[in-house]
Amino acid sequence: MKSSVTESPAMVVRYIVLVLIVALALVPFLAPKYVVNLLTEILIFGLLAASLDLVLGYTGLASLGHAAFFGAGAYTVGILAVKVQCTSVLSAVPAALLVSIVLALIVGFFSLRTTGIYFLMITLAFGQMLFALVHKWTELSGGSDGCSLGKRPLIQLFSPYFTVDFGDYRHFYLVALVTVLLAFLALRGLVRLPLGHVAVGIRENELRVRFMGFNTFAYKLAMFVISGCFAGLAGILYMYFNAFISPEQLSWIMSGKILVMVILGGVGTLYGSILGAGTLLLMENWLSSYTERWLLILGSIFVFFVLFAPEGLVGIIRGAAAKWGRK
């Protein structure tokens, strides 16, 4: 009897997740275009928020410039398509990931020389630097006009029998769903590796981990670069989804928005990020048609959750579940 009590919540969660994934896979066949596109956006931003959670929640590093890596992924895909007519997904995606990784290596190398509040300020400054670069370097990036992808690519597997058209909203939704699910599995696996455990150790007490003989700088840099790589992946998906990106999506407002998603969902949970991204984007979609004061509301949510619900929606749900379990 006792074991069923302790095991059942995990089983219930497993079933819920399975049902959710099946439901998500069925969405494009049942829901209207508007809903499918909104869900695609939620998946992409959920991945982006989860990539930030990897450094914020699992390594204890508050990066305030994460939009930079998102932008690096998106802009690389766009610039390759526009400037060198490279529209092949198979070469654009690795190139964009590589750019994100190199950028994360550079930013991480400098900002990780400091800790705590310094780290946060320096990532913020680097993020704004990239924003300024994209804004001013008009020849390459299109400046404030943004960067368009042009025609979205087709991928033909076992051609010509099976074609994935990135321009078709149903096709692309499934591409995003599969990519984001795989990325989530990778992230979840990563935090269970020794690397993830060392990172959590650094979050709790860096000095102690260093005394145990770990090169904490290398571990932090590794986590930061992996995080930047997944943020870049989200950027790549976004570029194929939206076919357009503007410099504003690299600005501090974007970095802040990602941070709100993580905090709203629940720091250090990964799946909370999807929850946070979903809640925030749904609210933005809904409220933007009623009010122009969206930033005010966003800031207020931010302040409210930091003050009163530091564990986010996941914490609230867990609290409710625990209460329900005791009854």
Add this chain to the structure above:
Amino acid sequence: MHELTPYLTQFLNGFAYSMLLFLVAAGMSVIFGLMNVANLAHGTFYMIGGYIGYSVARYTGNFWLSLLVAPVIVAVIGSILEMATLRPLYKRGHLPQVLLTFGFVFIGLDLVKWIWGADIRSIEPPAVLAWSVEIVGQGFPVYRLFLIGFGLLMTLGLWFLLERTSLGAIVRSGVSDKEMAQGLGINISAVFSCTFGLGTGLAAASGVLAAPVLGLFPGIDFDILIVTLVVVVVGGMGTFRGCFWGSLLIGQLDTFGKVLIPRFSLFLIYMAMALILVIKPSGLFGVEER
């Protein structure tokens, strides 16, 4: 006209800008030094101060009044915010506090857009200072010379306040050992609120002073925040000297950068920051982190 004249003019421009930066950075540094909170809303307080000054100057026509009223109002707002929102977070560590101030940036930006609109505004410099003086064959606005003088005066005043008065001694005691200061009967919570008020008030004063030169628009909050962050990182957070020399360095670098490489001037100051981080991560005058 001497061939070096443009450089001298730019140097004076940079000096005036440095003094404005110093006021903002000193406010941020005082708050950080005492409370260990990096106030990311510092640019927001600068912007709100500037806009309040704009409204006061517009309705009374008196620049000096706006320079007095705006910092006081912002200082009061800052103290109240500290008491209401930051104080409950002290026991939860520093990260939530910094995140909270980041939330204020969003709220402040939207409030300013709501109240004052998105147009660029400016405050007229006072009539006494609205003329030009000739410096080696070129006109130079007296208002900017006033900024240099006023900035230096404020530097001296702040230094005196923090290093030579009992109020400063109380603040410094709070920096080095909060529990001990509390044990000696100092109401550390009140000191925190006052310091936060002082810091935000300085930012607001800078906002009013800078408005005739830099203008006012939604978004200047973040421009100022970023340059201020670079200043405190370069100079060393929480040190008065670091703030002063950091402001001078970054102010000149930014000003000359804008003349020499207009489009990429911002990168010059980032380069400076990156260089400092490689050579001395704690900043030019910073002490190694405890």
